[in-house]
Amino acid sequence: MIKFDEQKQIDSVNGALALRKEIEKIVDKIYDEGFDGIYWIGIGGTYASSLQAEVYMRGKTKLPVFVENAAQFITTGNLRFTEKSVMIISSVTGSTKEMIQAVAKAREIGARVFGFIDKAKTELAKMCNYCISYPVNEQLKFFMTANRFMYRNHEFPEYDLYNQEMEAHLAQALVDVEKAADDFGKEFAKKHCEDSIHYFVGAGVQWGSTYSYAMCYWEEQHWLRTKSITAEEFFHGMLEIVDKNTAVTVFLGEDEQRPLAERVAAFLPKICGNYTLIDAKDYAQYLQGISTKFRGSISHLITHAVTQRIDAHMEIINRHPVDIRRYYRQLDY
Amino acid sequence: MIKFDEQKQIDSVNGALALRKEIEKIVDKIYDEGFDGIYWIGIGGTYASSLQAEVYMRGKTKLPVFVENAAQFITTGNLRFTEKSVMIISSVTGSTKEMIQAVAKAREIGARVFGFIDKAKTELAKMCNYCISYPVNEQLKFFMTANRFMYRNHEFPEYDLYNQEMEAHLAQALVDVEKAADDFGKEFAKKHCEDSIHYFVGAGVQWGSTYSYAMCYWEEQHWLRTKSITAEEFFHGMLEIVDKNTAVTVFLGEDEQRPLAERVAAFLPKICGNYTLIDAKDYAQYLQGISTKFRGSISHLITHAVTQRIDAHMEIINRHPVDIRRYYRQLDY
Structure with missing residues (x-):
């Protein structure tokens, strides 16, 4: 099969799933501190993944979960995004212009930013309050984060079983x-x-x-x-x-x-x-x-x-x- | 000019602008009763207008304003949409299947529904708590509604001047x-x-x-x-x-x-x-x-x-x- 390295792909997904403990620590800290909104913010492909995380949660959680496009956040802004808000982002390059501006704006407001930035040494990675650097698997990282938030909010009683199954199969x-x-x-x-x-x-x-x-x-x-x-x-x-x-x-x-x-x-x-x-x-x-x-x-x-x-x-x-x-x-x- | 009736178009827009007192009465009642969310909900063209109303307000108001697609509301739902929520809709025909289901769901939850339903005797019109029936001019009706909410929330100090200018010109x-x-x-x-x-x-x-x-x-x-x-x-x-x-x-x-x-x-x-x-x-x-x-x-x-x-x-x-x-x-x- 062309363009297919079975072991590499298995390792990649399992490596992402193994981030769970790290993700849980960050989500738990944010959850315990409290927040007035979780904002999945992206542009292009990361906006698409943000849409997925939001709709995944919308019907399952009472938590205030929103999705926004980074360029709209920079221009129109959002008066309900405050110092108590949390922005969650992902970036492969760590250098997307709109994302840097959006994170800068969020930090200026005083919000917390949790980023999955594939490259640890980039500008974007340095701007996040919490950052996990691991290549690709963006949607998996987002959904693991979403799952932990819902688990902490008593909306995902099967969390452990879910993770066991995913990690095994x-x-x-x-x-x-x-x-x-x-x-x-x-x-x-x-x-x-x-x-x-x-x-x-x-x-x-x-x-x-x-x-x-x-x-x-x-x-x-x-x-x-x-x-x-x-x-x-x-x-x-x-x-x-x-x-x-x-x-x-x-x-x-x-x-x-x-x-x-x-x-x-x-x-x-x-x-x-x-x-x-x-x-x-x-x-x-x-x-x-x-x-x-x-x-x-x-x-x-x-x-x-x-x-x-x-x-x-x-x-x-x-x-x-x-x-x-x-x-x-x-x-x- | 083909397909152009100047006086008819002027009358149509002025007629829509003249709905203001009626819109204000409804919005004031909703505002005074309180709410936990204003949901602009539509499908197709009315979803597009809903997107406009939401982005128009997003950067200007602290009010919890959201936009949703009716078909998603029916299927995924939204756990944060409660009996304290307000759904705002528009429909020319008053018979769009997805809208009827979405309004039925909202009413079942106990939310208030404010509809601009062009035809007063349709199923959808009868299902609304508040209904205004006047042909077309959907975006104007939505923005007049949005403006009143922001005015009541002390976020639109130039409300009177704005309306004077629009109504005159x-x-x-x-x-x-x-x-x-x-x-x-x-x-x-x-x-x-x-x-x-x-x-x-x-x-x-x-x-x-x-x-x-x-x-x-x-x-x-x-x-x-x-x-x-x-x-x-x-x-x-x-x-x-x-x-x-x-x-x-x-x-x-x-x-x-x-x-x-x-x-x-x-x-x-x-x-x-x-x-x-x-x-x-x-x-x-x-x-x-x-x-x-x-x-x-x-x-x-x-x-x-x-x-x-x-x-x-x-x-x-x-x-x-x-x-x-x-x-x-x-x-x-």
Whole structure:
């Protein structure tokens, strides 16, 4: 399999899961001190992950949890963000301009900032009150943080069981899904490598990853055009431009918004002959040891494992190395 | 001028502005009773307007103001939405399925629902605790509501002056902008009537109208493909697929997120030969009598007056009546 190092990926996920004690210490300190709001703040891909963390918590917690875009926080601001607030961020480079400004503003207000900054010696890392530096696995880090907050707020009684299952099985499950999805990924990449536009639909926790897959993978890395839309909004405008040849992919997760994505999946066959469903549930057989009720919290990791295979083949088929950028950080803007 | 009835449009806007006393009575009652959250909830176009109301207030008020999509409210829910919460909605038809379910859920929780339901005898109208029925002008109604809340919270000392100016000048200003924009609208429609995809970019209060213009006008009414993106996110992925021929339109408002849109406007000429800026500020000469500091709150109405002219011509040029729907409410889904 191309672009696949099983052991490296297993180690990467297990290494992220092993951050739990460190995350718990920080969350416990913040929880014990108290706060008037938890703000997941990001831009681009990290904004997408922030959307996921917020919607994951929204229906499960009484805690005041919010999501914001860093650039909006810098300009519009938020009068309810105070010295008692907590900002949670993630950054691979540690140098994203908008994030540096947003963190500076939060610190000036007197808020606490908890950052997952992959590179420990960067400006952003130094600006955080609490910082954990470990590569990639952003969504896992965010959800572990979210879980601890809910556990401390007596809203996650199965916290220990959840962690046991994830720590025992998740890493292997994700590589098993990748292996199972390789043929599909290759066929999908072959079929869609020259799409003039590809539509991606998702709901719930799956929405952040849908948005990010369209924008941070296809647009930014493959230079392929996309539009992403939430499943619920698909029926309020976008559906009109779908015809038999329109390329549409629906991501289905197993969280409480699954019915919204299922509605799109059920409707598409009536009007479209070029749609694909990428359903986390289809890979349930690889998730042995993980309780069904917990699967909604990792659906986006399952579908990401699937899209990894699309990306690996797309890069080869299109002869377009995914590391090159046309404009991003190449020009001043 | 086609599709333009000056007096009718003036009367429509002035009629909406004349709802103020009625809106004030309802908001005052809600404010005096107290609340733990104001939730702007919508779907499709009304979700877009809800986004606008929330971002308009976010930087100006300490009040707990939130925005949600109705379908997410139905499925994921929100544990912080309680019997002390207030839901504010709008609906032209009064029969949108998701809205009916969302309001039913809110009422079941015991929350108050304040609706602008254009048709007074519909199911949705009957379900509201407070209902105002007056056609269209959704954003105006929302912003009048927002303004009253902020006024009551001692955050809008210029409330009276603001209303005087709007009531004296806004309706005429909007038709004057339409007249001034007609030639532009025609040229734009001619140039872009066969675009394979058109990108729309906006920020701040302008974002909701950008999203809605792309989806509720071009996709739903013209059956033309679009992607809308916030100005800040443009730089985190989407920029890579822009080349000299890509059709991109940037909406610029005069609120505090203007710099984000200006950044895109400044960058585009370097990489794109097919972009358009629709800038509310360019029509300032028609806004005599409205203070500069208040213009940010109506920029989206100005740019809407401009896009009205695009739509009027697009309909003729493409021989595509904007009232027909291919699937929406034509099929079961």
